[in-house]
Amino acid sequence: MSQEFNLFINGKYRPSSSGETLSIYNPNDDSLVTDKVQVASEKDIDDAVAAAKEAFPKWRETAGHKRAAIMNKFADLLEQNADKLAKLESSAMGQPITVARAMIKGPAALWRYYAGYAGKVSGQSFPPDEDGTYKIVQYEPLGVCAGICAWNGTHVLAAWKMAPAMAAGNTFILKTSEKSPLAAAAYGDLLNEAGFPPGVINVVTGAGAVGGMLSSHMDIAKIAFTGSAPAGRAVMQAAAKSNMKIVSLELGGKSPALIFDDAELDNAVEHTSLNFLRNSGQICFASSRVLVQEGIADKYIEAVKKSMEGAADKMGDPADEKTAYGPLADKKQFDHVMGFLQGAREEGVQVLVGGDRKGDKGTFVMPTVFLNPDLKSKVYTDEIFGPVISVRTFKDEEEAIRLANDTTYGLGSTLYTSDIARALRIAGKLEAGTVGINSAFNTSPQTPFGGFKQSGIGRESGPEGLKGYVQPKTIHINMNVKPKLAPITSSST
Template identity: 50%
Template sequence: MELPTKLFINNQESSLLQWIRLHKLMIGTVSAASAAFARGPWASFSGAQRAACLLRVAALVEENAEKLAYLESLPTGRPISGIIHFDLKHMVEVFRYYAGWADKIEGRSYNEDNGFYKIVRYEPIGVCAGIASWNATFMYVGWKVAPALAAGNVFIFKTSEKSPFGALALGPLFVEAGFPPGVVQFVTGGALTGSLIASHRKISKLSFTGSANVGMKIQEAAAKSNLKKVTLELGGKSPAIVFADAPMGLAVGGVGSGFLANSGQICVAASRVLVEEKIAKEFCASIVKVFEAASKGMGADIMDPNTQHGPVVDQEQFQRIMKYIELGKKSAQLLTGGERIGNKGAFIQPTLFFEPSLDSPIWIEEIFGPVLTVKTFRTEEEAIELANETEYGLAACIYTSDLTRALRVSSKIQAGGVAINSPFLPEVNTPFGGTKQSGYGHELGKDSLLEYMNSKSVHIKSVFPFLGSYCID
């Protein structure tokens, strides 16, 4: 299968230029987007026409799912089955969801007041861009591109240099779906490409998914350039609270198997687990069994449907995770894992630590790998306090059979999303975003659609003098 090694600019594949010409390349990309928004046929597309294009993209992605998944798995080592049945399926759902919104964008009107009739219109922002992490490329295309297009914007998507092939292969599908030149463009590259996008004065909106440290740099560049609107979906150190009355099967499955999806390389992964003291021994023993079974399910054959878990993304990430594991061995009890699998590749045993010190890096910092930490608590108040002792606030999970308790605790957790008796997973029709250093703004739901539009107030004087001659007595 031929690899898509070219960028997709103005509905054409473009050779990847050397970094010394990257600035010129970005000027051309943004110019094509600006022209498409201001003067191209896209500007006259009705909501129904935009919806039809979005629906065609969804259908084409379904038709090409196996090829797209293969291209995405090559640089990351992710099993192809997971990309097809989760990432691509979710992307298709998101495009269809926002297709439904494209012809339903409406404003507001107010009765006459102080001599004026007032209306509020919602209008597309213009040239928008997205910068995505490497761990779930297709999902990020859905979250960022679909609502922007539904609202009538144009979009430049920068895929990670660690996982470029899948996104670059999407470009021709957008052409086939009927999108005019310049409306959707795909580029890739490292920090320099991201910096040029964040600081470009003709880009009016930027959605970024990545680490908190890079997010701060993105925000600074956006502010110093043209005060472009920014949505930041950043890191997480999400807690899972397991009470003694929790449905044990759901808790073990959600905390254990759910955490290991994509080898723990998920921003919402509940990597800090708080377990009520009286069930801690039973719970940890069950997690150990899940983790040890998962180690046997790891494999390098990404096409094998029996391969449930793959390696971490690259050697840089592998070395980073192994350093955290060594730190964990000094500050917590290692219950299972903690070693490399095999003598090549970037495979790491699912690792479980028990009762780390509160100042341990494995308890405080986002590891982004298959390393889970468990601490015990005695009271509900203690669990809430421990859950909130983090600079992040992306997601949380609560496991209990008491619905009243679940709702009470969820209201006190400092996070953008809370799941009850399940891992937290973004849903297409509800907003997804964090608090604290997990970012601000929202992906998904109607909230995301509004993030890609400007509101405009129009005040109409209720008396038009020039209409007097047309009045009939």
């Protein structure tokens, strides 16, 4: 596997036809990683779509066990090259090397999970009954699909999109984020080694303009997007204005964590501080609004302050195996988070710990806890996407649920209690697509992931993820028509 900066189209690496490139800076120390990453032009996107369109009929007809073997081989290659890919990911967006490695090995399981579905997408049939019509429902691939990945978990997001598409018999164009393109750019060699035919999977790079080209392309049947709510709206609008392609969106979150008086306190603190900080808080479903019942609020606040201060000591060079928490993805994301911190100071929001940058190099932000921000404060209502939580108190279940659901988002949620009946009762009332009980939520290949409200539409992962890449076709057969017999002739007697 070589270091690649080119586009991967129709089984080959090639430079952008426009010659446009983008630069990647290491967020640990602001050093230039490369200025050679190719940006796809409209011609490049047209070529990628044409390649995928040409490859579709044969890939669709490829036997399921053969598609599964290729997918499993790709999963093996991801694991075998995890160290190399992790270094590329870490240098581009600052993930600690241990986190980056885990976020490559995890997707290998997703590829194997969906490989098990290849050739097993079954249909339905219904007897004629009184109407004399035999009814068949079969599920067919969509055709050329495309995926746009956010930068915070490239390999997970790519697997959520590509693996079910491959299992169902579609072809694909993957666009990586301009913040973290290096590791996915290396996929080309692995895809060829795994045995994917040319054109079945294509990988392109660029910023929002390239995503717009995919979203508006007339020959793409589906676009799957992970990113911010404003960008998601733009994708949906472009899809509607073009060929009304199918759209799935996994957008932002401002997820609540509800901690009740009977919760195991140390566990709740660990998951709302140390586990929240994995990937420097740059996880869409991370619980950044912590709601604590009044009876344990003082103990929780003291404990979470100590935990966050300890976490700050574990921040450092993401290339170091001992580093637990790294910098933010780039200067733009750093400025975005620092803008929230400055705004909170101007509003007079109480800072328990943190609230500023760490060091004078890179894009490090101290783990930060705000106490009792106003319900309309931006640090409480808006997605920050950094190592920042807000803590408020509540009196009872009713208030906790009301506060938890008082948001335009609905992606994730967690709750902490020793009463399982309460846990299930509240889980059913939370307006969110995912709920973690006594733990920060973790994704699984077996279960769907996605949000309510403005956190998106559609689901990825699990059987629901596969359904997003097939379309039902209904066939009715009139069983009452008698076959027409051929006339008897002398030559046939």
